[in-house]
Amino acid sequence: MAIEHMKTWRVGRVEIIRLVEVWKWEDDIWMALEDAKPEVVKAQPWLLPHHVTPEGRMFINFQAFVVKAGKRRIMVDTCIGADRERQFPIFSQMRTTFMQDLASVGIEPTDVDTVLCTHLHFDHVGWNTHLVNGRWIPTFPNARYLFSRKEYDHWLMLRETGGYHGINHLSDAVDPVVEAGLVDFIPHDHAISEEIRLFPTPGHTPGHVSVHISSEGAEAVITGDMMHHPIQVALPEHLATFDMDKPAGARTRVDFVNRFQEKPVLVIGSHFADPGAGYIVRNGASWKLKSQD
Numbered sequence: 001m002a003i004e005h006m007k008t009w010r011v012g013r014v015e016i017i018r019l020v021e022v023w024k025w026e027d028d029i030w031m032a033l034e035d036a037k038p039e040v041v042k043a044q045p046w047l048l049p050h051h052v053t054p055e056g057r058m059f060i061n062f063q064a065f066v067v068k069a070g071k072r073r074i075m076v077d078t079c080i081g082a083d084r085e086r087q088f089p090i091f092s093q094m095r096t097t098f099m100q101d102l103a104s105v106g107i108e109p110t111d112v113d114t115v116l117c118t119h120l121h122f123d124h125v126g127w128n129t130h131l132v133n134g135r136w137i138p139t140f141p142n143a144r145y146l147f148s149r150k151e152y153d154h155w156l157m158l159r160e161t162g163g164y165h166g167i168n169h170l171s172d173a174v175d176p177v178v179e180a181g182l183v184d185f186i187p188h189d190h191a192i193s194e195e196i197r198l199f200p201t202p203g204h205t206p207g208h209v210s211v212h213i214s215s216e217g218a219e220a221v222i223t224g225d226m227m228h229h230p231i232q233v234a235l236p237e238h239l240a241t242f243d244m245d246k247p248a249g250a251r252t253r254v255d256f257v258n259r260f261q262e263k264p265v266l267v268i269g270s271h272f273a274d275p276g277a278g279y280i281v282r283n284g285a286s287w288k289l290k291s292q293d
Helices: 038-042 098-104 149-161 169-179 246-260
Strands: 007-011 014-027 058-069 072-076 114-116 129-132 135-138 144-148 183-186 196-200 209-215 218-222 265-268 277-283 286-291
Touching (some): 007 209, 007 218, 007 265, 014 098, 014 209, 058 209, 129 169, 135 169, 144 149, 149 183
Parallel strands (some): 072 114, 144 183, 218 265
Antiparallel strands (some): 007 014, 014 058, 129 135, 196 209, 209 218, 265 277
């Protein structure tokens, strides 16, 4: 995706750079909210024009984040990747400028010291690896790849039992970094640094984590897929279509909104279209995402 879609946020001493692989994907709202109709979107006029169409369809991005904290260079998720077959043909054999965009902000793959995957869905692990002479090899050879132990074990269970979810991405985006000895299996509250700590946000997947950043009195959260679209700030209790445990996902979102509402904590959505981030504020009997712009 073109460089012009990059975005940068500063949280104290920490810099967060967005890398977009798929820009402003348009889809029906029921792809995010189970059984939702366009009328659900139209009842939230604050979503226009950035997050929805006038007809009630949603916009989302597929994107990752580079976090610069001192000398640390941390990738939060790694998008979809190239040269591979996926469960959905639209995401197969993709060709994007993801790696060129990374280089354009002065970061080479060897500079990255940590890759944190909020969970192990295909669109958050793709550039963990790249194809060289017919082999999948780690894209970031000097990094430690951080996977929640609970998350990884669940995906192994799915593979071993022929479970309910597509798993073909494990062989090309997860197994090679495990086999290379680059993976650290971490607890849900793992501290990456003094300024960057994970916290559990289960439901979308069992071991899903979000990222809390605190520096010089400023705070931000990178959501991962705990929520896909800003409408879930207003309707956190609404079941989400792609959550593995839908009731747990709803409880997590309700807790998240209650925790961060009316606080100066920047919420950066891992799938939010521009402006990509905002603050959770009251909106009558509900909430909305107020842009910092």
